[in-house]
Amino acid sequence: YTKKHSKNSFSLFSHELNKEIADKLTIERELKSAIRNDEFLIHYQPIMDLAAGKISAMEALIRWNHPELGMVPPDRFIPVSEESGQIIAIGKWVLYTACSQTKQWQQQGYAPFRICVNISTIQLQHPNFVQLVKGILEETGLEAKWLELEVTESILLEDTETLKESLLSLKALGISMSIDDFGTGFTSLNYLRQFSFDRVKIDRSFVQDINQDLSGKAITSTIIALAHKLGMEVVAEGIEDSVQLSYLVNELCNEGQGYYFCRPKSADQHDLLIMDK
Numbered sequence: 001y002t003k004k005h006s007k008n009s010f011s012l013f014s015h016e017l018n019k020e021i022a023d024k025l026t027i028e029r030e031l032k033s034a035i036r037n038d039e040f041l042i043h044y045q046p047i048m049d050l051a052a053g054k055i056s057a058m059e060a061l062i063r064w065n066h067p068e069l070g071m072v073p074p075d076r077f078i079p080v081s082e083e084s085g086q087i088i089a090i091g092k093w094v095l096y097t098a099c100s101q102t103k104q105w106q107q108q109g110y111a112p113f114r115i116c117v118n119i120s121t122i123q124l125q126h127p128n129f130v131q132l133v134k135g136i137l138e139e140t141g142l143e144a145k146w147l148e149l150e151v152t153e154s155i156l157l158e159d160t161e162t163l164k165e166s167l168l169s170l171k172a173l174g175i176s177m178s179i180d181d182f183g184t185g186f187t188s189l190n191y192l193r194q195f196s197f198d199r200v201k202i203d204r205s206f207v208q209d210i211n212q213d214l215s216g217k218a219i220t221s222t223i224i225a226l227a228h229k230l231g232m233e234v235v236a237e238g239i240e241d242s243v244q245l246s247y248l249v250n251e252l253c254n255e256g257q258g259y260y261f262c263r264p265k266s267a268d269q270h271d272l273l274i275m276d277k
């Protein structure tokens with residue numbers, strides 16, 4: 001039994017592993033032509049001002065509309081593009097497209113909101129990144145104060161002097177910075193403050209736990225209170241129901257996003273009536 005069984009499970013395992021490697025190679029190869037073939041698009045998800053009940057920002061979330069694979073979610077191709085270096089070109093496309101769409105919304109007369117763009121560590125470490133951001137703001141005509149870059153905590157594990165310098169030059173452009181998925185890594189809020197982050201986004205796993213147990217409530221309210229004491233604002237990710245929302249409003253969380261308000265969708269699918277003109 002054991003011999004046969006282990007042999008089978010080994011071949012099953014190696015079959016799955018081969019498939020995973022093959023998929024990854026396909027994705028890496030096809031990514032090369034994705035920009036050229038215009039296969040990327042951005043879905044935008046509103047971030048609400050919880051006290052005012054109005055949109056205060058939009059997060060840009062990339063999608064890949066592959067001719068055979070269909071809609072490929074970012075978790076499947078962003079890590080591959082980071083390994084291959086393709087994230088540099090993809091990230092540039094996202095930044096340019098999101099800034100130019102936001103400028104367009106402003107020109108159409110909608111009350112302005114921030115555009116939040118996810119940036120990978122590889123991009124932030126690229127020597128020309130600050131110049132790139134500056135150039136895109138100039139080209140699109142978007143004022144720096146409407147752009148926010150979201151980075152994850154892993155960035156803070158990097159070489160701190162160079163990192164501090166890039167963050168300071170980015171801040172000097174007048175844009176804002178936030179920490180995404182906060183609470184899943186090992187950073188303290190005080191450390192974030194030293195790097196002059198403006199906002200902390202509470203990871204959606206904690207927001208989901210608000211309904212589950214006392215620790216979800218304890219963790220979210222502690223993050224909110226401490227971030228506020230250190231002069232940072234707080235955004236809650238992944239709000240899916242009114243129980244989570246009222247808890248967060250009560251704890252004075254500044255902003256929130258999630259399916260409860262709106263799913264991410266393309267610019268022209270947004271019901272622009274929810275934005276004030």
Ligand code: C2E
Nearest residue numbers: 061062073074075078094118119120238239240258259264
């Ligand atoms: P993220 O930045 O934390 O983005 C939030 C994710 O949560 C999005 O997944 C969004 O669709 C999802 N979400 C929003 N509200 C809810 C909710 O109420 N419930 C649930 N269950 N999920 C919700 P998405 O779009 O699949 O993106 C996944 C991740 O991919 C992002 O996580 C971000 O880390 C990365 N990503 C997306 N676009 C880009 C990009 O342009 N560049 C880079 N470097 N990374 C990106």
Ligand code: MG
Nearest residue numbers: 059118150180
């Ligand atoms: Mg994000």
Ligand code: MG
Nearest residue numbers: 180181201237
């Ligand atoms: Mg997040």
Ligand code: MG
Nearest residue numbers: 180181203204
């Ligand atoms: Mg996430």
